[in-house]
Amino acid sequence: MADEVRAKKRISLKETFRSVVPELNEENMLYLQVAVALLVGLLTLFLLWRLLRGTSRGRGILLMGLCESGKTQMFSRLCHGVDVVSVTSIKESSGTYTAGKKSLTLYDLPGHERIRYGAFEKVKKLARGIIFMVDSGTIQKDVRDVADFLYTVLCDGAVQSKVSRVLVVCNKQDLTLARAAPLIQKTLEKEINLLRVTKASQLQSVGEGSNNNSFLGKQGQDFEFSHLGPIKVEFVEAVAKSGENLSPVTSWLQQLA
Amino acid sequence: MLDFFAVITKGGLVLWYFQDVAQQLKTSIDAINALIRNVVLQERGGMDIYTHGNLALKQQLDNEFDLLFVAVYQNILQLSYVDKFLSDVQREFRERYRDDLKEGLYYKIIASGDFQEDYRRILHAAEAQTQLVKAEVKKPRSFHESAKSTKTVSSMIVRGGDREQQRQQQQAAAAKKAAKKEGKAKRRDIECNNNSKETRVEELEPEEDEEDEEEVAETNVLVNGGEIELSSAIETEKKAEDELDEETMRRNREKLFNKRAGPKTPKMDKAKSPKAKGKKGKEATVWDLCGQDSKSLDYSSKGGSGNATQSSLRPDFLPDQSQIGTLSGNLRGMDIPAEKETQKKSSQGGVFSMFRGLVGGKTLTEADLDPVLEKLKDHLIGKNVAAEIAGKLCQSVGKKLEGKVLGTFEGITTTVRNTLTESLVQLLTPKRRLDILRDVVEAKKTGRPYTMAFCGVNGVGKSTNLAKITFWLVENEFRVLIAACDTFRAGAVEQLRTHMHHLNALHPPERHNGQVMVQLFEQGYGKDAAEIARHAIDFSRKNGFDVVLIDTAGRMQDNEPLMRALAKLILVNEPDLTLFVGEALVGNEAVDQLVKFNRALANHSTSNNPQIIDGILLTKFDTIDDKVGAAISMTYITGQPIVFVGTGQTYTDLRNLDAKAVVHALMK
Known part of the structure; x- marks a missing residue:
């Protein structure tokens, strides 16, 4: 008796299911499977894309510049709000800068020629913006070194694809012989204009390492920072020491966050 | 006694410092900056004391927490306790701030700044101890400590011949x-x-x-x-x-x-005397010239240059015209055989090393590092790095790693290898901007020629590479004057003249607004090289040349008079770039050559700030396969960059150095 009832029940269940979804025969089933598989595949791709894009769109700000231009001081000022006594850095250091709800990671890179590019290689993938420190007091003397470094950074593939904004901070404006930002911009533009020529005709290096010779600016015109297309370069004046004049930098950071 | 003491992070922050009143903060910071740039960043960590002006600096690395402890004191003081004091302070500082250091809360430490008392205590202890030692040394010996008390009667009886010696021994004992x-x-x-x-x-x-x-x-x-x-x-x-x-x-x-x-x-x-006699009686030999007089054979005079042009431009010697224009833009790179890394892993066997990796998380000690470093040192020497340099490099890497905590899956061998690789790349990376073309433009702007002097031992390829550099400069639209200051070797001037004709044939004046791009400045043989160079620079200033390349005679580093002459040449003419030309085949000899060239230039100079070698030209790079050690040796000794690399015989075989490629070949 009981078995019979159970069998009946099973049959009835199957029948009711069939009556509700009549089209679901063998053929339609196949389509459904394909559809589900496609959906899952697309979802995975989408998630992967989000994930990769999330990491590639870094939240890093790189502090770069020659030795003794005030990078470590600026870093301490921005991240911790204190003045420090500093010496030549051997290693990069990182800290968080909070702008409202959002936060950025600041990387203080060493400025010494021997290690600056090694440290730069390590963190350039995380960069969103670059703060390039310039010592306004000694720019006249060091302009070739500064321009060379800035040129190399701007030419870098990772910078051109990831970094949208570069802030050149003309630091140490409190010195009596400090140059103003527009003047520094002019000097650097003139220098980079020359560098484009000399760098293009540099010797090939030993080994298969490719020369980094992407042309900056527009062909046939004198170089200007506004020609750089995707990268926006701004010049501001600041004094990192005791945080006297940091507002241009902080406002720039807030825009970027 | 200590003027300045600082605890520094590798990120450049001064965590804590003690300062003597007599010393200015800026002086000390400058000294520390110099220490970091010249010692830590040049891979000279094995060095004991660094002196900067009248200050002596001692440093100690803490690799676990990335700290640097530096003591600064007056150079004239002989402070014996500094080493021990440094490690004492290091221990104390680590104990005190262990948690903060682990978390990287450096700013908290700066804010607290309460290490002063500990520091004073340790310093007092250290100073008191030295006082104690000093006082005890000065105290006279008691009888029991004297030599007499140890003498027994039998030892007093001495056999005759041995008396003197016996006494000495006993005294020593x-x-x-x-x-x-x-x-x-x-x-x-x-x-x-x-x-x-x-x-x-x-x-x-x-x-x-x-x-x-x-x-x-x-x-x-x-x-x-x-x-x-x-x-x-x-x-x-x-x-x-x-x-x-x-x-x-x-x-x-x-x-x-x-x-x-x-x-x-x-x-x-005896051997000397007959020679001297022979010389006296010697007369000038008259050679049979097959009917020609010596004047018709002398090609060095300018009058015969037309004739010489003819002979040097024989079609079979004419350089390949296809080379024209190749150096102004990009070139094919020379391939260093870049095989996949067949890394010789540690010979302890794969399974075992894996287990070791799993155990991990331990602090590296000197005993752990020594065998690995020893092996790497042999490897470097096998790659033609000078033995002395290889030893120093490994020592420096050891100092860098000692006390470092390994991660869970890091083997000692790989860690050491990676650190060494990083150090070598760092070493080969130039410490200043290298853009000669830019500097030439700068010199041009100030209305003077850019001068480059080439020096080196015999047969390393000075003239050949000078010609290559000339070609490169001409391709970049600079007018070059070659100063033939090798007034010693037969045929040196003719060789340069031939190069000049070839280069002018490749870049005829018609293509450069009728200007002759390359010219030779020569005054024959046997003259003073420094004078010729000076005249050449004057000549180029008057005739609008952009670059002067000074070719000097090859000389062995031990040849005192010739080295003096070179120093004079450099001193008189003050070239913008003094290139040392060294061949990549050289091994241990590289150290001797460079040290002696540098010393000669420094010693024979009268100025306070003598101009020494400030660049290296590495030649014959194509002949050495992957034994590229000479590059390391040379940069380590001078601290100067390798400006050019010569990789073959033709004018286009000139390259820049790629630090990564070279280190890759070296560590293979």
């Missing part, structure tokens, strides 16, 4: 013993703070006497044999016999030396 005893006494004193030192020493006398006797035996061996040999197996009974044997041996040896040396000196004199 006694002195040693006394020193030892004092050391012991001091230690005990410090440990127990006990004043009854005298009695304690007496108590311990017997056991020390035994030691002393052994010592006497050892010193005997040392003195008699004249060799440093620590044979602990020598027993006291055999002492007398040994002495006798050694003594006779020594005498025999002396006799032998005398015998040898005796006849030698007169022989030398």
Whole structure:
């Protein structure tokens, strides 16, 4: 008796299911499977894309510049709000800068020629913006070194694809012989204009390492920072020491966050 | 006594510093900056003391927490306690701020700044200890400590011949013993703070006497044999016999030396004297010139240049026209055989090393590092790095790693390898901007020519690479004047003239607004090189040349007069770039060459800030496969960058150095 009832029940269940979804025969089933598989595949791709894009769109700000231009001081000022006594850095250091709800990671890179590019290689993938420190007091003397470094950074593939904004901070404006930002911009533009020529005709290096010779600016015109297309370069004046004049930098950071 | 003491992070923050009132903060910071740039970043970590002006600096690395402890004091002071003091402070500082350091809360430490008292305490302890040591050394010996007290009656009876020696030995032994005893006494004193030192020493006398006797035996061996040999197996009974044997041996040896040396000196004199005689009587040889007079064979004069052009431009020697224009833009790179890394992993076997990796998380000690570093050192030497340099590099890497905590899956070998690779890349990366074209433009703007001087030993390729560089500069639209300052080697001037004709054939004046791009400045043979160079620079200034390349004669580094001449040339003309030309084949010799060239330029210069070698041209790079060690040796010694690399015979075989490619070949 009981078995019979159970069998009946099973049959009835199957029948009711069939009556509700009549089209679901063998053929339609196949389509459904394909559809589900496609959906899952697309979802995975989408998630992967989000994930990769999330990491590639870094939240890093790189502090770069020659030795003794005030990078470590600026870093301490921005991240911790204190003045420090500093010496030549051997290693990069990182800290968080909070702008409202959002936060950025600041990387203080060493400025010494021997290690600056090694440290730069390590963190350039995380960069969103670059703060390039310039010592306004000694720019006249060091302009070739500064321009060379800035040129190399701007030419870098990772910078051109990831970094949208570069802030050149003309630091140490409190010195009596400090140059103003527009003047520094002019000097650097003139220098980079020359560098484009000399760098293009540099010797090939030993080994298969490719020369980094992407042309900056527009062909046939004198170089200007506004020609750089995707990268926006701004010049501001600041004094990192005791945080006297940091507002241009902080406002720039807030825009970027 | 210490002027300045600082605890620094590798990120450049000064966590804490102590400053003597007499010293300015800026002076000390400048000194520390110089230390970091010249020692830490040049891979000279094995060095003991660094001096900057009249300051001496000592440093200690803490690799676990990435800290640097630096002590600064006046150079004239001999502070013996600095080493111990540094490690004491390091220990104390780590203890105190361990948690903060682990978390990287450096700013908290800066804010707290309460290390002052600890520092003072440690400093006082260290200074007090040195005072103590000093005071004890000065104290006169008591009878028990003196040599007499150890003498027994039998030791007083001395065989006749040996008396003098015996006395010396005993003195030496006694002195040693006394020193030892004092050391012991001091230690005990410090440990127990006990004043009854005298009695304690007496108590311990017997056991020390035994030691002393052994010592006497050892010193005997040392003195008699004249060799440093620590044979602990020598027993006291055999002492007398040994002495006798050694003594006779020594005498025999002396006799032998005398015998040898005796006849030698007169022989030398003999050999010299006939030569001198011969010279006196010698007359000028008149060579048979096959009917021609010497003037028609002399191609060095300018008058015959038309003729020379003809001969040097023979079609079979004419350079390949396809080379024109190749150096102004990009070139194919020379391929360093870039095979996949067949890394010789540590020979301990794969499974075992994996287990070791799993254990991980431990702190590296010197004992862990030594075998690995030893192996890497051999590897470097195998790649033609000078042995001395390889040793120093490994030492520096060891200092860098000591105390570092390994991650869970890091093996010692790979860690050391990676650190060494990083260090080598860092070493080969130039420490200043290298853009000669830019500098030439700058010089042009100020209305003077850019001068480059080439120096080096014989046959390394100075002239050949000078020609290549000329070609490169001409391709970039600069007018070049070659100064032929090799006035010594036969054919040197003609060689340069041939190069000039070839280069002018490749870049004829018609293509450069009728200007001759390359010219040779020469004044024949036997003249003073410095004068010729000076005239060449004057000439180029008047005739609008952009670059002057000075080719000097090859000279061995030990040839004093020639080195003096080179120093004069550099001093008089002050070239913008003094290139040392070295071949990549050179091994240990590289050290000697560069050190002596540098020293000659520094010593023979009268100025306070002598101009020394400021760039290296590495030649014959195509002949060495992956044995690229010379590049490392040369940059390590001078700290100067490798500006050019010569990779072949044609004008286009000139390259820049790619640090990564070279290090890759080196570590393979």
